[in-house]
Amino acid sequence: MADIHVEEFYKDAAIALVQLYMAFPRRTNLFVEDIAGPDEPDEFGLHSTRHMACFGALLWLAEEGLIRYVDTIRQEALDQAVLTRQAFVRLNAPAPQALVRELSTAPREPSLPASVQKDLSTYIHLLRSALKSGSSSRISLAVQSTFFNDAGLEPVH
Known part of the structure; x- marks a missing residue:
């Protein structure tokens, strides 16, 4: 059995890729909350570890050449995301x-x-x-x- 954070990574990656596939070739905003579930930032405005892990998974998919995006919307979404040709x-x-x-x-x-x-x-x-x-x-x-x-x-x- 893999570590829970790795299992969550696989699930986040799968959800993101399916969402982008469903929108392809249109660019769409990819919201962390739609993938990992609702998150309430703490009193300092910091997101939960789970939320940040999902956001990190989205950034990793981009770094590895599976998705492209124009910008981030704070730490809440990828703006105008789309699958790469490879993906x-x-x-x-x-x-x-x-x-x-x-x-x-x-x-x-x-x-x-x-x-x-x-x-x-x-x-x-x-x-x-x-x-x-x-x-x-x-x-x-x-x-x-x-x-x-x-x-x-x-x-x-």
Whole structure:
């Protein structure tokens, strides 16, 4: 089992990427509160550790070339965020069938049209399915498989 902050990172990253995919190619504001939940700054105006971890995850996604944004809105959002070409192409790519069988929550229907079967086997579908399941291990595996396997890393089961 991974540390809780790493599990939260995977979930934050998956939610952000799915939100940006749904808006693509439009630029949109990506609010931390929409990803990590409501936050009440303390008496000094400082956000919670959870809020700042999510904000940090968004900045990390940008630093790693998965998303672009114009500016930050304090520590509350990324202004005019959009997926990079690299992220968009990867999210639309077909995932290995073994991974699709393991992570997909949709029943496998051989009678579905080929175009629907193709859509159900993409990385974006795996991220959506993992988020829908609410399972931290499924979310972690989906994010690791989507973005880290090209680096020669194998997802942890």
